[in-house]
Amino acid sequence: MEGTLGYGKALLVGVALLALTTLSYGLSRLHLGNWGLVVALAIAAIKVSLVAFFYMHLSERSGGPRLVFATAGLFVVILIGLILVEASDRPAAVMPPGPFSIERLPGLDSQPGGEGGVR
Amino acid sequence: MQPEASARPVVPHAEHFGDEASRQNAAHLGMWIFLATEVLLFAALFAPYALYRLAYPELFHQAREHMDLTLGTINTYVLVSSSVLVALAVASIRKGRELVASALLVGAVVLGITFLCIKGMEYAHHAKDKALPGAHYAFHQFAVPGASLYFTLYWIMTGVHAVHVTVGVGVLSVLCGQTLSGKFSAAYHTPLELGGMYWHLVDIVWLFLWPLLYLS
Numbered sequence: 001m002e003g004t005l006g007y008g009k010a011l012l013v014g015v016a017l018l019a020l021t022t023l024s025y026g027l028s029r030l031h032l033g034n035w036g037l038v039v040a041l042a043i044a045a046i047k048v049s050l051v052a053f054f055y056m057h058l059s060e061r062s063g064g065p066r067l068v069f070a071t072a073g074l075f076v077v078i079l080i081g082l083i084l085v086e087a088s089d090r091p092a093a094v095m096p097p098g099p100f101s102i103e104r105l106p107g108l109d110s111q112p113g114g115e116g117g118v119r
Numbered sequence: 120m121q122p123e124a125s126a127r128p129v130v131p132h133a134e135h136f137g138d139e140a141s142r143q144n145a146a147h148l149g150m151w152i153f154l155a156t157e158v159l160l161f162a163a164l165f166a167p168y169a170l171y172r173l174a175y176p177e178l179f180h181q182a183r184e185h186m187d188l189t190l191g192t193i194n195t196y197v198l199v200s201s202s203v204l205v206a207l208a209v210a211s212i213r214k215g216r217e218l219v220a221s222a223l224l225v226g227a228v229v230l231g232i233t234f235l236c237i238k239g240m241e242y243a244h245h246a247k248d249k250a251l252p253g254a255h256y257a258f259h260q261f262a263v264p265g266a267s268l269y270f271t272l273y274w275i276m277t278g279v280h281a282v283h284v285t286v287g288v289g290v291l292s293v294l295c296g297q298t299l300s301g302k303f304s305a306a307y308h309t310p311l312e313l314g315g316m317y318w319h320l321v322d323i324v325w326l327f328l329w330p331l332l333y334l335s
Contacts, residue, residue, distance in 0.1 A: 010210050014203030021195055028334035040330035047199075048323050055206045056316045057147065064148040072155035076162040080169045087173050096174040097264045 004060060013054045020047050143309050150313045154320050157283075161324050164276045168331065171272065175265035182269045183333055185250065185261050187241055191333040194237050195325065198284075201230035202322040205291070205315045208298075215305035217298055224295035227318065231288040238281055245270070273332055280324050287321045290314045 024043045032039060053059050058066055087095065172179045208223035245251070250258040252274040256267035294314045297303060303311055 004213070005206060005210050006213075007207065007210050010203065010206040014199075014206070017199050017203070018196065021192075021199055024330060024334065025192055028330075037330070037335040040335045041327070044326045044330055047326050051202065051319050051323055051326075055202060055319045057312060061144070061147055064144070065151040068148070068151040068155050072158040076158060076165070079162050080166050083166050083170055084173060087170055096171070096268075 005054060005057065009054060013050050016050060017047055139307065146309050146313060150316055154316065157320055161276075161279070164272070164279060165327070165331075168272050168276065171265065171268050175268070178263060178265045179269055180335070182261070182266070183335070185248075185258070186273075186333050187244060188333050190237050190241050191329055194234050195329045197230050197234045197237070198322050198325050201227040201234070202319050204230065205318050209308070209312055209315050212298065212303050212308045212311055213305055217301060217303065220303075220311070221295050221298045224291055224298060228288055228291050228295065231284055231291065231318075234284055235281060235288070238277065238284075245274075276328055277332070280321070280328060283321045283324070287318045290317055 020043050024040055027039055027043075028036060030036075052069060058069060204223045204227040208220040208227065211217075211220040211223060248258050248260070250256065250261070250270045252271040253267065256270055258266065258270070291314060294311050298311065
């Protein structure tokens with residue numbers, strides 16, 4: 001079978017995964033600001049592609065499995081993407097924590113009415 | 120009224136399952152559909168994370184200072200290494216080396232248990248700090264609006280993932296026993312491939328949890 005997972009390929013992908021993990025850790029120490037999250041997720045996406053394509057045998061199986069993988073990924077992007085688009089379009093007043101004064105901060109037990117944390 | 124029995128002869132195997140390759144294709148497709156439902160389960164957890172990160176960008180960025188980056192990073196290496204061992208186990212059984220495959224699976228199981236132990240240590244630290252989910256949150260060093268949301272998401276996301284790691288350790292242990300007992304060979308090892316795919320999915324979820332909760 002072409003593209004079959006052998007020792008060489010498994011080890012090569014493994015080394016790439018560990019190297020990308022180290023790269024992700026190293027870049028996080030550089031404090032890239034807002035780009036830090038984007039870069040970290042991009043590296044994670046590359047690692048996931050390697051795992052799915054080689055370790056989960058997508059390279060050996062065209063058709064159905066690849067379609068399911070792509071569809072699942074697309075649905076995740078649609079779900080989270082639409083949530084982010086909708087939420088970033090809202091007026092600030094309707095986003096948490098809202099315009100209300102915060103009387104009961106998390107972690108502060110000495111509130112009127114006494115016991116328990118924040119509801 | 121009972122329907123009359125079919126006059127057609129019973130076919131022991133339908134044509135589309137006529138050979139091992141067809142059965143493998145069907146098994147892999149079924150496994151991928153199951154894994155897709157798992158992906159959507161975790162998507163339902165990543166969705167509120169995305170929403171609340173949008174609402175509290177600074178807070179979610181600061182929260183990483185209260186996470187144990189060393190333990191989280193060690194756990195990433197542990198889980199990635201276990202995935203490599205499972206891939207090598209599949210490569211071994213394809214060459215008919217049952218003993219090597221079993222040994223590699225034992226290694227993956229040990230790494231999976233190591234992951235859970237390290238996660239347990241982290242949970243103990245957070246519990247000691249009272250950085251607990253929901254109404255139980257009482258972490259005074261990080262008592263700002265939204266902080267309890269971050270830790271609630273942290274506990275639920277990593278908790279659901281840890282349940283999957285536990286199931287995966289069980290699956291790999293059973294597969295290891297079956298490999299040792301000679302159930303699998305170079306010609307037939309589909310369950311080992313499918314169990315390995317489940318373990319790789321567990322790894323994939325952590326590959327996103329680690330940067331979101333510890334790095335950025």
